[in-house]
Amino acid sequence: MKEDTNKTDIVKQEEKNQDLAERTRESRVYIPKVDIYEKDDVIYLLADIPGSDENMVEVTLDKNVLTIDARVKPERPEDYSLNYAEYGIGDFRRRFNISDEIDREKISATVKNGVLTLTMPKSAPAASRKISVQAV
């Protein structure tokens, strides 16, 4: 099934292993597609969250776990009924383990045209310290 890349590339994947706690809202949860790249000691994370905007995205960092939670308000054209569907409508959620080298205080996030951009600068490496050995 994996070789059918054309399909898996496009079809949204539904999140299967959710937390033990159930969600109170009854809606589907999808895994957003992401790009993560590094440039000039900054790690960028781009996530596709169509249908969500800056007011509905929550990014939390708890210990080493970065959680992206994007809510999507299901919008249906008034008086129209869904006749044929290729994509499901639902929220987006994904978690990442991030390393200690990221400067937590400097993480910033923006949303534009349904794409979340997280900018995560790496912290400057701790200056090496020489420990002098003293004779006793």
Add this chain to the structure above:
Amino acid sequence: MIYRRRSVPSLWEEMDKLQREMNQLFDSAFTNRLENHVDFPAINVWVKPGEGQVITAELPGIDQDELDLKINGDVLTITGKREKPNQENEETYHRQERIYGNFSRSIRLSFPVDSEKVEAEYEKGILKVWLPIAETEKPKKISVKAV
């Protein structure tokens, strides 16, 4: 005994997974060939009888100027381009799941469109196109007169 009991749910889970994968396989082998499931962007079609259709497509991260819609008879064509965030190739990718580049998709509609009244909006990464039925094609009500 305990060992056995433990293994049972996981077996069911495996069966479930297998079934899902089988369904996916059949889906891609049959229905998708007819319905063009593999096309990008994925679309949803909304219908209002006698009025027309609304087509929505998930197109996150596209510059509005790069989107192009054309109506030719009863065929709607969506073309566009998704730019890579940076072109210099100086970056190192840890993960790349999003797709970049040009795309084009044509959708044949089941009715002639009033091309003057077609409207489209692009918001939050979702494209929405209103396609009203051409006035000449709308069902006409014929009043019955008493003689």
